[in-house]
Amino acid sequence: MAAEITLAVVAGAHGIGGAVRLKLFTPSLESLEAHRVFLAGDRALTLIDIRAEKTGAVARFAEVKDRNAAEALRGTLLNVPRESLPPLEDGEYYHADYLGREVQAPDGTVMGTVRTIENFGAGDILDITLTSGKSAMVPFTAEAVTEQGDQLIIDPIWLT
Template identity: 55%
Template sequence: MGAGRPVVMAAVAGAHGISGEVRLKLFTPDAGNLKLQSRFEAGGRVLTLKSLRPGPQGAVARFAEVADRTAAEALRGTLLTVPRDSLPPLPDGEYYWHDLVGLKVVSPAGEPLGEVVAVENFGASDLLEVRLAGGRSVLVPLIPAAVAEVADPLVIDAGWLE
């Protein structure tokens, strides 16, 4: 599930101050998860994390390769990615969203239904955005009543797709 694609951990939102720090928009629930990585691929180059602290709407980071505000501002919009195999294993029943996107969706009888195109969470539980064969998308809660099996393919009770 998703093992070949790099995982986006954050995006550079802009410069912070004049010494080369950057503001990050996080795609992980905890800024500390970035500290588990020392190097990030960033638009064709590698950035080495020197420091990280919570910041407004995300985090503020310093990278060894970014020396001033001009260099920091040039990174605006750059995605920071890591190889999937650099992430720690999760306990049973927990999943990296990255691994769920792209999974084919079938009914309990094995009939093709669609594909997971995104995962969202608005507070209650994770929601799988499933694009159905006709192009329409539906949100399905990632709960046992809706998702019978998290595997490749993902087994979803078709009643949740109406």
């Protein structure tokens, strides 16, 4: 399991006063508001203010004073320690727990690794980098994916 969980990424500067646009990886803005300090690489960022916008959020951090400093954060992941998050309910998971995990066929053959998890509106989909170098998208459902320890088992029929 990941020691830190990414809640957002800085998409760029917003205005001239040091605010940043965020792409959220949480189900709601409230999930982000629950935290005051974010781990951003080798530094901490202290949240002053955050508000929703159409494509994510706009935030201000105490350590970011102007547009140049805000623009320098573009692409920076905003993480929190895993232990600061609420316990998961049945059927919930953190994407970070699956990224990079090995995918195997039922016979143990390594098929690839999970690159990312997408959701285009109909449910979560595992984006898998296959050992052949190609990629495959598999619905993240009990019918398509089972877990055995740290391994994800997927019938090869889903990978064609």
